[in-house]
Amino acid sequence: MxxxxxxxxxxxxxxxxxxxxxxxxxxxxxxxxxxxxxxxxxxxxxxxxxxxxxxxxxxxxxxxxxxxxxxxxxxxxxxxxxxxxxxxxxxxxxxxxxxxxxxxxxxxxxxxxxxxxxxxxxxxxxxxxxxxxxxxxxxxxxxxxxxxxxxxxxxxxxxxxxxxxxxxxxxxxxxxxxxxxxxxxxxxxxxxxxxxxxxxxxxGSGKIEITHPDEFKELTKTTNSEMMEIFTYEMMQELGTSGSLDMYSVSGELPIKYYRGSEFENTDEISGSTLAEKYLKKNHHCFACPIGCGRIVELGENGQKLPTIPFEGPEYETMAGFGSLMMNEDLEAIIKANYLCNDLGLDTISSSSMIALLMDLVERRKLKPSDIDGISLQFGKMDEVFDLLEKIALRQGIGNIIAEGSQQLIKDFAIDPEQVATIHNSHVTYHDMRSTSPMAIAYGISPHYGGSHNSCDGYMVTTGLEIPDLGISLDGPYEEPKETAIVAGKLMEYRAFYSAAIFCVFANPPPKNLAKYLELALGEPFTMERIVTTGQRILTLKRLFNLKMGHTPQDEHIPKILLEPLPESGSEGQVPDVATLFSEFYSYMEWDKESGIPLKDKIKRLELESYSI
CATH class of the missing domain: 3.60.9.10 (Aldehyde ferredoxin oxidoreductase, N-terminal domain)
Incomplete structure (x- = not known):
């Protein structure tokens, strides 16, 4: 090999x-x-x-x-x-x-x-x-x-x-x-x-050897050329991952005011196009990527105490988290929050979600400023957010509680867990399942819970992603639960294969090209069937790992805050039928409905008998 x-x-x-x-x-x-x-x-x-x-x-x-x-x-x-x-x-x-x-x-x-x-x-x-x-x-x-x-x-x-x-x-x-x-x-x-x-x-100074380098090189030329003719990738190259923020606002996918809001005015102020127009210095390309969705920004002289030289700018999740989720329209403040998180070493999704949660609890009078070190947190106000990020990183005051995640906050302040947007103590990402129902499965049942839009990016399917070779397509966000569950299952298996191959989930060349890449590199046959089987095997193994760690189907509960309809939003009052979605997903995955354990026939078929729980 x-x-x-x-x-x-x-x-x-x-x-x-x-x-x-x-x-x-x-x-x-x-x-x-x-x-x-x-x-x-x-x-x-x-x-x-x-x-x-x-x-x-x-x-x-x-x-x-x-x-x-x-x-x-x-x-x-x-x-x-x-x-x-x-x-x-x-x-x-x-x-x-x-x-x-x-x-x-x-x-x-x-x-x-x-x-x-x-x-x-x-x-x-x-x-x-x-x-x-x-x-x-x-x-x-x-x-x-x-x-x-x-x-x-x-x-x-x-x-x-x-x-x-x-x-x-x-x-x-x-x-x-x-x-x-x-x-x-x-x-x-x-x-x-x-x-x-x-x-x-x-x-390192060595070379990476593959079996058929000349054919491999030609395949790359063809794959890159074909992929960059697709509008989605052209837009991502020009506007980054936040290029869809305006569309998500219209569709109801963009979370607003800690999942309670229906409208966020001036979305264009924090959009990918505004970032590109005002602050983009150049694109950042990961190695071997023709897209270059990364944003290297430059502020010049600014009042945010940020470098005057180019540095990494925010992507969609950060723009949404420190933007609409907090009702903040100041793009420079989002850039600053992103910079601080990157330097302090904080995940931007979890950090923004926890801080927006505090804003929500203060506004609903479930917390007082005295509970959070006298900080006067308000939606739309960012000055206190920057200080709070440092408190989290240093575990100072309220930051010490936030650093543990939402469950510690729920415990210490007797907060209703149904009003906290986390699953398994992990903060959901910013693709509202009321707009794109496959994300209910992504957030509830993916192998790394809560923030698993990369292990099942159902939101991409509901906005047009199709992978015909794998039977992945969906003609709208509100299809029948069985169809949605099967599409989510196939996509989750495919992303499990992606996580091992390894490919970026934002790039989706034909699976046959990916199989050919592996065949030319490894020097042994790699078919579409092997892609599917490998994905199923890896996803099942991750499931077994979680069950071994003590996970149960009860841990897949989705809190009510994510399932309350928003009549005036782009989701038109819709909510996913979680019970049916989960039941159909379990059936597709061949998991026992009570224990969540993969059935013995599936374990045997995937050659996983030695991974016992």
Whole structure:
């Protein structure tokens, strides 16, 4: 099997040891790389009793067989562990260029064990792998840490992955930053911080070998050319992921005033077109991506105390979270919030959701300013938000409660959980299920819960995404529950395959092209049938992992705040029929209706008998 380097780098921080172990090719054939390989590897090593922030949890950085090649939008890596936010499968996917350097250095992945006695960082320069003291970096933001490590004398053009104060202080939704990209959502930054690992700096000089390089190169030319003729990708290139914000406002998909509002005036003030017109300096392309949806912005002299040099700007989820969800129309304030989160090491979705929740609770008089350190939080007012972000990252005052997630806030202040937009302690992303019903399944039952628009992006289907080869299409947001559930199931399986191959979910070339990429790289047959089977196998394994960690169908409950109709919104008072959707989804997935456990015939068919719960 080419495409893989066939080596995993294992770091035991408790023992201060480094070793190189061979890639398990049996696992790679069944689960590919990325999250598939990571889940199969971590499954026997973790249990319900494993403390996500204890030394027995593992942190697995894993690339895929196409990482570092020219395959369309494949320059990605995952980080996986037991999540401190949810207690189940934790997975984050990023277009960090560190993945390319890791493969060039000769490693498919890095598996981190244990906990260092004091802060450390990891230096990887081809065969040279060294654990170094990081006391001088502890407490610093991600930008300063990255700048310091990129200027080390022994490196020429390294790439850095680092945590900020949020990760050091074990904020349950801390990210791992990697220059202009981030591993967000499920708290992988907190797991990294729990191990006293501040950063990883990587540079490689090797080559990534594939079986048929000339045919592979021609396939890339064809795939990129065909994909960039599609209007969706042209728009994403021009306006970024927030290019659809205006459309979502009309359709009711854009969440407003912590999910209670029907109208957000002046949506154009925070839209992708306004960002492009006023602040965009250039596009950021992840490696091997023809789209370049990343936004590098420049404010020049500004009153926000932000850099005057170009830096990473906000994408859709951040624009919605610090925009319409908070009733904020100030785009520069959103840019500042995004910058602070990226530097402090906070997930922008969880942070904005928690702060908007506080605004909602204060407005409804469920909390008083005295409950939140005297902060006068109001919808539409952003000054206090910036201070609150720092409090969260440093776990100061009310920030210490917010850092644990919504369940701690519910417990400490006797808040009605039905009025909190989280599932499994994870904050839902900003595609309102009242407008796009497949997202009820995405948020309730995806393998990493609450924020799983990437593991089942049903909102893309309801706005026009079709993958005919896999039977994925839907002619509107309010189809019959059975049809919706089947489409969501097929899409979730496909995204499980994506998480292992690895591809960016915003790029959707024909699946036959992706199968051909793998065949030309690996040097063995890879068919459409194998894509489907691999996706089903990985998704089922993630389900088994979660059940092993103690997950039950009762944890898939969707709170009422997300199911209350909004008569004057673009969703026209619609709400998804969750009970029927879930029942039909369980049937499609071949899961027992009571326990949620995959049926024995399916386990056998997918060759998963050895992964027992």
């Amino acid at each position: 080419k495409g893989f380097t066939k080596t995993i780098l294992e770091i035991n921080l408790s023992k201060n040891s480094v070793k190189k172990t061979p890639l398990n090719e049996d696992i790679a054939r069944k689960f590919l790389g990325g999250a598939g390989y990571a889940c199969a590897t971590l499954f026997p090593l973790l249990s319900k009793e494993t403390d996500p922030l204890g030394p027995d949890n593992k942190l697995f950085f894993m690339t895929g067989p196409l990482t570092g090649t020219t395959a369309t939008s494949s320059g990605r890596m995952v980080v996986c562990a037991k999540s401190p936010l949810t207690g189940i499968w934790g997975e984050s996917n990023s277009g960090s260029d560190a993945c390319i350097q890791l493969k060039k250095a000769g490693y498919d992945g890095i598996l981190i064990h244990g906990k260092a006695k004091a802060p450390v960082y990891l230096e990887i320069l081809d065969e040279q792998v060294v654990i170094k003291p990081a006391d001088h970096l502890w407490g610093k933001g991600i930008y300063e840490t990255t700048s310091h490590l990129k200027n080390l004398e022994k490196f020429k053009k390294p790439r850095v992955m680092a945590i900020g104060p949020a990760g050091e202080n074990l904020v349950n939704f801390a990210i791992i930053g990697s220059e202009e990209r981030a591993f967000g959502r499920t708290g992988m930054g907190a797991v990294m911080g729990s191990k006293n690992l501040k950063a990883i700096v990587i540079q």
